Amino acid sequence: MRVHFWGVRGSLPAPQLPSQFRSKVSAILERLTADDIKTPENRERFLATLPPWLFGTVGGNTPCVTVSCDSTRDMIVFDAGSGLREFGVAALKEKPKRDHFHIFFSHFHWDHLQGLPFFNPAYDPSVTVDFYSPMKNLETALHGQMTSPYFPVHMESMGSKKTFHQLADPLPLGDLMITHKKMNHPGDSYSYKITEGERSFIFATDTELSANDFLKTDENTTFFNEADCIVLDSQYTLGEAIEKYNWGHSAFSLAVDFVANWGIKQLILFHHDPTYDDRKLYNILQSARWYMERMNIKGVEILLAMEGMEIQL
Ligand SMILES: [Zn+2]
Numbered sequence: 088m089r090v091h092f093w094g095v096r097g098s099l100p101a102p103q104l105p106s107q108f109r110s111k112v113s114a115i116l117e118r119l120t121a122d123d124i125k126t127p128e129n130r131e132r133f134l135a136t137l138p139p140w141l142f143g144t145v146g147g148n149t150p151c152v153t154v155s156c157d158s159t160r161d162m163i164v165f166d167a168g169s170g171l172r173e174f175g176v177a178a179l180k181e182k183p184k185r186d187h188f189h190i191f192f193s194h195f196h197w198d199h200l201q202g203l204p205f206f207n208p209a210y211d212p213s214v215t216v217d218f219y220s221p222m223k224n225l226e227t228a229l230h231g232q233m234t235s236p237y238f239p240v241h242m243e244s245m246g247s248k249k250t251f252h253q254l255a256d257p258l259p260l261g262d263l264m265i266t267h268k269k270m271n272h273p274g275d276s277y278s279y280k281i282t283e284g285e286r287s288f289i290f291a292t293d294t295e296l297s298a299n300d301f302l303k304t305d306e307n308t309t310f311f312n313e314a315d316c317i318v319l320d321s322q323y324t325l326g327e328a329i330e331k332y333n334w335g336h337s338a339f340s341l342a343v344d345f346v347a348n349w350g351i352k353q354l355i356l357f358h359h360d361p362t363y364d365d366r367k368l369y370n371i372l373q374s375a376r377w378y379m380e381r382m383n384i385k386g387v388e389i390l391l392a393m394e395g396m397e398i399q400l
């Protein structure tokens with residue numbers, strides 16, 4: 088399985104502000120010496136010394152994560168945030184053409200839908216798009232955002248072969264098995280788990296972890312126990328999570344406790360707050376790793392979800 092991140096931001100898109108860009112350039116120039124630009128090799132060496140929050144960005148698009156695997160050309164997509172537009176552009180360039188997409192929705196808040204009208208492959212009559220959600224209003228929710236006065240193009244204008252599936256049972260797709268689980272979020276949200284042989288991946292955005300999620304019930308154990316990787320809502324610092332109780336998102340430290348509780352091997356911090364700049368997000372990553380060490384949690388790798396990042400499972 089290959090997991091690719093196209094949008095990692097929560098709540099609404101958060102492009103880099105001109106002031107943030109200027110302060111990055113300024114901070115880079117402060118570090119620069121005449122020696123650093125003497126040769127192309129020196130320049131590359133200098134760039135390699137810059138911290139990732141300065142040389143790069145976490146990205147501003149809202150949630151969209153794709154999963155591909157060797158056993159099929161079909162592409163699995165989790166959520167249709169603004170990152171879906173970028174994925175659509177990349178998919179159209181692929182050769183041979185990718186012509187079957189399975190799009191799973193965690194829920195229908197705007198940040199998880201807003202990329203769909205801009206997903207170019209969905210307008211191609213030779214393409215098949217299957218939409219999935221355990222929620223019964225899947226089709227009306229997707230049509231609803233492509234209706235006047237909100238958007239000038241109706242979903243019927245998407246020429247692809249579209250099918251809407253209300254999920255109830257585990258879904259086999261080729262060699263993959265996809266299961267879902269209801270999570271704690273205003274209006275509910277759903278997590279998805281893909282299992283391929285011995286490997287498993289969980290997409291769990293927009294969830295406010297609670298004591299129930301830590302209980303060793305059969306349902307929790309089957310879904311979470313010893314998964315290889317989880318993309319997990321970790322929008323807040325602990326202080327904010329207390330302030331924003333019942334807003335439907337989790338603190339990064341609770342996300343660390345959660346993966347330790349379930350023996351999950353890799354934690355990818357996700358659904359970044361739109362008000363956090365790159366430096367703050369890297370501070371959160373450092374804090375999460377520091378917290379893991381302090382709690383003496385072993386065998387867990389913690390990463391920050393970034394646009395363009397790809398992991399292999
Ligand atoms: Zn969200």
Ligand SMILES: [Zn+2]
Pocket residue numbers: 194196272293335
């Ligand atoms: Zn939400």
